[in-house]
Amino acid sequence: MTQHQPTPAQAHVLVRGQILHYLADPGPGDDPSAWEFFDDGALWIVDGRIHAAGPWSAINANMPPDVRRAAVFHDHRDRLVLPGLVDTHIHYPQAGVIGSFGRQLLDWLNDYTFPAEARFATYSVAERTAEFVVERLLAHGTTTASVFATVHAHSVDAFFEAAAARKLRMLCGKVLMDRNCPDNLRDDAVSGRADSQALIERWHGRERLRYTLTPRFAPTSTPEQLQAVGELFAARPDLHLQTHLAENPAEIAWVRELFPERSSYLDVYAHYGLLGPRSIYGHCIHLSPAERREMAAAGAAAAFCPTSNFFLGSGAFDYAASTAAGLRVGLATDVGGGTGFSLIRTLGQAYEASQIHAAPLSGMRGWYLATLGGARALYLDEHIGSFQPGREADFVVLDWAATPELAWRMDNTRTLAERLFALMILGDERCVRATHVLGEKVAGTSA
Ligand code: GUN
Ligand code: ZN
Numbered sequence: 283m284t285q286h287q288p289t290p291a292q293a294h295v296l297v298r299g300q301i302l303h304y305l306a307d308p309g310p311g312d313d314p315s316a317w318e319f320f321d322d323g324a325l326w327i328v329d330g331r332i333h334a335a336g337p338w339s340a341i342n343a344n345m346p347p348d349v350r351r352a353a354v355f356h357d358h359r360d361r362l363v364l365p366g367l368v369d370t371h372i373h374y375p376q377a378g379v380i381g382s383f384g385r386q387l388l389d390w391l392n393d394y395t396f397p398a399e400a401r402f403a404t405y406s407v408a409e410r411t412a413e414f415v416v417e418r419l420l421a422h423g424t425t426t427a428s429v430f431a432t433v434h435a436h437s438v439d440a441f442f443e444a445a446a447a448r449k450l451r452m453l454c455g456k457v458l459m460d461r462n463c464p465d466n467l468r469d470d471a472v473s474g475r476a477d478s479q480a481l482i483e484r485w486h487g488r489e490r491l492r493y494t495l496t497p498r499f500a501p502t503s504t505p506e507q508l509q510a511v512g513e514l515f516a517a518r519p520d521l522h523l524q525t526h527l528a529e530n531p532a533e534i535a536w537v538r539e540l541f542p543e544r545s546s547y548l549d550v551y552a553h554y555g556l557l558g559p560r561s562i563y564g565h566c567i568h569l570s571p572a573e574r575r576e577m578a579a580a581g582a583a584a585a586f587c588p589t590s591n592f593f594l595g596s597g598a599f600d601y602a603a604s605t606a607a608g609l610r611v612g613l614a615t616d617v618g619g620g621t622g623f624s625l626i627r628t629l630g631q632a633y634e635a636s637q638i639h640a641a642p643l644s645g646m647r648g649w650y651l652a653t654l655g656g657a658r659a660l661y662l663d664e665h666i667g668s669f670q671p672g673r674e675a676d677f678v679v680l681d682w683a684a685t686p687e688l689a690w691r692m693d694n695t696r697t698l699a700e701r702l703f704a705l706m707i708l709g710d711e712r713c714v715r716a717t718h719v720l721g722e723k724v725a726g727t728s729a
Contacts, residue, residue, distance in 0.1 A: 288328045290352040295327040295721040296345070298338050299358030299679060302702075303365055303669040304654040310602060312646045312699065318669075319698060325363065326353075327675040330720030335669035354721075358679045358728065361715060362705070364649060365667050366425025366676035367625040368656025369615050371524065371564040371585035373430040374415040374441055374454075375399050375408070376618030387530040387594050387619075395618065399457075400466050402432040408440035415623075416444040420725040422623040423678035423714040426657070426666055428524055428562055428585070428614075429454040430496055433467050435477040442485045449489065449720055451666055451674065453522055455496030456481055460507045463498075471506040475514060482521070490665075490674070492522060494562075499526040500537045500550045512555030522560045522660070527551065527584075528573075529565035530596045548573045557582055560661050564616060565590075567597040571607065578608035583659035586611050586651070588631035590619030601632065601651075602641030612659030613652050625652050626680075626713060629706040645703030679716040679728060680705065688713070 288294065301323030308316035324341040326334040334341055345353070379398045384390035402408045408431075419427060431437035431454055438456045445452040458474040459467060469477065478495060486493035497503045497511050515523050528534055528547050537547045544550045548569070551557045559581035566577070566584035577584065586599045604611050614620070615628055629648045636643040643651070657667025665674050682701060683689035688708050695701045705713065716726030 287346065288333060288349065290348045292328050293330070293721070294349055294353035295325075295356070295675070296341075296350070296353040297325040297327070297356045297358060297363060297677075299323060299361050299363040301325060301335055301363050301669065302649065303335065304650045305668065305670070307605065307655065308647050308650055310641065310647070312644055316650065317646065322359070323363070325669060325675065325677070327721040330675055332669050332671055332673045332675050334671060356716070356723070358715070360682075362680040362682060364678050364680065365653040365657075365669060366678055366717065366719070367423045367652050368612060368660065368667065369419070369424045369427040369625055370562055370583070370612030370656050370659050371587055371614035372427050372617050372620075375402050375411060375430075375432045375437060377411055377415050377418070379618035380621060382618070384594075386532065387596060388532055388536075390594060390619070396464050396467055398618075399432040400464065402434050402437045403466065405436050405440065408432075408434070408437040409443070412440040412444040416448060416450070417725070418623045420448070420717045420719075421714065422625065422711045423680070423717050424623065424625055425676035425678070425717065425719055426451045426660070426662065427453070428494060428522070428660055430524065431456050433457045433459050433469050435481055438481050438485065442491050445491060446489055448724060451490035451662065451676065453492050453494045453660065455494035455524065458495070458497040458507055458511060459502040461504050462502050471504060471510045474507055475510045478514065482518070486521065494522040494524050496523075497525050497556070499533070500547065501533065501540055505554070508550070508554035508556065515558070516555050522562065523556055524562045525551065525556065525564070527563035527566050528568040529591075530594070531568065534568055546573060548576060552576070552580075562612070562659060564614065565596065565599065566604065567591060567599050571603070574604055574607035574609055578610075581610070583610035583612060585614035585616070585659070586632060587614045587616035587620055588635045589621045589628050590616035591635065592631060593621055594619050598635040598638040600639045601636050601643060602639055610659040611651065612656035624711045626706065626709045626711065630709075633706060644699065645701070645706050646699050648706045649702055675718065675721040677718050678714060679726065680709070680713045681715045682713075684709070684713040
């Protein structure tokens with residue numbers, strides 16, 4: 283065997299459980315070559331990265347006895363071990379806004395969201411919220427997220443401090459917003475650019491962190507600000523960019539009024555150079571087939587936020603049509619429009635959204651969407667999202683029978699596909715027995 287043999291001096295972690303990961307999108311037909319499942323499986327992790335994933339018997343036999351003795355062992359037999367869940371769109375400052383009764387998007391923003399974000403002018407508010415949110419993400423099995431901060435540069439510092447302390451792979455950016463918002467949340471094209479540049483220097487590429495240019499959405503930026511962001515994005519192809527697109531009919535009508543010379547909402551972003559690989563747009567509900575194709579051709583991604591979309595009455599994202607058009611799609615909570623941090627509950631609602639379009643999302647494809655699909659949407663699949671050798675060992679351990687209802691239901695399943703589907707519909711954060719980051723357990727109730 284020519285494979286490099288790790289030594290006991292390196293940090294070894296051995297996990298036994300039901301290992302599931304994806305190598306590709308199973309598509310609407312559940313293509314079985316898209317995943318690997320080891321019913322009695324193992325992960326062998328060396329220095330925080332996957333060394334091998336496979337059947338327990340083979341991995342155990344391959345481990346030199348001294349390495350096996352030195353390894354930290356986690357016995358998760360009969361539990362599902364998946365790559366860490368990926369939330370492709372979340373507003374950490376909105377943790378205290380979840381479940382605010384409101385009409386639709388624009389009123390909800392004015393009545394709840396902007397006042398909550400204004401409180402982030404005080405650094406300690408940002409610091410306490412960032413600690414809370416990062417802990418809650420891990421408790422829900424989410425190990426990577428694409429995160430909106432507020433307009434205050436120090437809100438990004440607070441989030442990245444909390445993420446770096448836990449060695450997380452995270453994306454975050456300062457919101458850029460220089461019109462149509464309260465005065466105390468307004469930057470300008472020059473200060474927004476300077477603040478973003480300073481944050482890029484401070485954080486981008488530090489450990490596992492990456493900076494994301496974050497114009498809130500077209501209505502809250504002047505053409506000058508959009509132009510400045512586009513220039514920065516063009517100059518730095520290593521950056522990500524996140525914003526919102528086509529969430530709500532009143533929002534879309536407003537964009538048409540503000541940018542009458544542009545042919546569509548998407549065309550506003552395309553015109554200012556905000557459309558390309560590593561741009562992630564939240565929602566993308568009300569798009570034409572041609573717009574989906576344009577986004578796909580540009581390499582951009584859509585964040586599918588079903589709990590938020592149902593909560594705010596925005597509509598149902600068409601996952602089947604979007605992926606058929608070749609669009610990258612990740613799953614997202616969109617807290618605080620979304621109703622919680624659980625990507626498992628979010629998957630249940632993704633299924634409901636898919637039914638509205640008469641193209642039901644299967645369990646096999648659903649767990650792809652929550653793991654490798656999200657990593658691909660964020661262009662992070664070289665690092666996370668699967669258990670291929672060399673990937674960072676972020677993973678979640680799920681209990682199939684965390685509630686009496688799940689246990690009862692699982693007794694009536696025959697296939698993996700049935701079990702995964704039932705877990706996506708009946709499961710929630712009570713299923714999360716452990717969350718591991720770079721091999722180390724950071725949350726959960728298991729030993
Ligand atoms: N569009 C612009 N800002 C926001 C936001 O904070 N949440 C949601 N759901 N949509 C937005
Ligand atoms: Zn959002």
